[in-house]
Amino acid sequence: MPQFSIPVRVYIEDTDAGGIVFYVNYLKFMERARTELLRSLGFDKPALTNGNGLLVVAGADIQYKKSAILDDLLTVTAEFEKVARSHVVFRQLVLRGEALLCSAAVKVACVDRTELRPRALPVEVYDAINLWHNQKR
Amino acid sequence: MPQFSIPVRVYIEDTDAGGIVFYVNYLKFMERARTELLRSLGFDKPALTNGNGLLVVAGADIQYKKSAILDDLLTVTAEFEKVARSHVVFRQLVLRGEALLCSAAVKVACVDRTELRPRALPVEVYDAINLWHNQKR
Amino acid sequence: MPQFSIPVRVYIEDTDAGGIVFYVNYLKFMERARTELLRSLGFDKPALTNGNGLLVVAGADIQYKKSAILDDLLTVTAEFEKVARSHVVFRQLVLRGEALLCSAAVKVACVDRTELRPRALPVEVYDAINLWHNQKR
């Protein structure tokens, strides 16, 4: 079980006409968990770094196992799987109790705000993530 | 200040290219608050009543005063303004600290699931809301 | 029947677990129609005006009559109901064939991008809307 998680309640806005959570919305839940993980490391407004950098999702690989329904109370986890100079890979799970609903690897990269080209993560973000990552090991 | 409220954190999913919360999303925040208010009265899955009834929004009148931005922690209130046999009007506010960002009257009606025609609220829902409404006065 | 409309197909993303279009999403459909109406007057990127102005929704009053379902092909109209120095009121309908599903009055105001305070509409926008409004009469 990963060290960091947030609870997410399923509201009608999250569901679709299949009677289940619209699969796209799990990615929103995961973004909330990443945001709160970064906040727990001291970084507010984590999606928009200060200065010229912008944190953007560069890739996501997600597998769906079971569906959540209206009113479910979910647990959404986030941990750092890999840390590099210009990007971070998060490993994330969505659980209902012990049941795994979906899992994903999400690659978040730092880019230049105007050109949207890769650039190094802000050093204080990089250091904090590395510290978290190494302590966990 | 109304009796019932929930906290809502603004995530990147809620914002738009204007750098503010996309105005449509305040209606989602308000729906969450109505759901939790009904839950506090004992009704789970409040958006979908048991049996043939379906609770649907029949009208909304919303005024925007100020904008929320990424990472804001908002307070979203919900109270019953009017209770009738087949519908309820909620009065709702979105606040950031003491500042009023937007307010709305939202009319929620009970309809038949197949025909989508008006029908009476489930009696236990109607009674619970009336009790809440009268106690508050 | 208003002069300007766009077709909108209902996709699974627009629906909810009630099996109908999530009521909040009609406001997105209406925004698309307003955007295309302004585009037809020659204004690209209409939601974000050039310079310091930002067009924001200041209020919306919407009534829901019938529900759309998955795969419906809707007609969404937009016309100017009122034009003032710092805001415009749009009258909008969502139709499925001849059936009216919902209608709204949406007030769009021009605000300062940094302070979010009211300011005059860009003069070329104001003039174009007035021309449209008067021709229609």
Next chain:
Amino acid sequence: MPQFSIPVRVYIEDTDAGGIVFYVNYLKFMERARTELLRSLGFDKPALTNGNGLLVVAGADIQYKKSAILDDLLTVTAEFEKVARSHVVFRQLVLRGEALLCSAAVKVACVDRTELRPRALPVEVYDAINLWHNQKR
């Protein structure tokens, strides 16, 4: 260039405070293209098959290369990469002119509506997809 595509205009609802399209929303654009591809094969309401079957996304692997911004007119493609008895893998691209913005492999599976367990695709859907797939080769 794949055989099937739809145009998608970027509206304010699709953007986020980074000034770009919220990455999650490309998955909505791709769903629209899959829906229209299936419609072109004769299947209405494609996300909800008749009878007990439900088409659900079982996995998605998406890479983001460049960002779209407000008002962009995008081309979203869909083609069948693999067809099996109980699932289909779509290959999809989002382009702005010649520029590739993102690409994805999306696995769509057929499940039982009540139990959400894998089941065979409706035979007429399976046959139509196989025909398309083989003709393309």
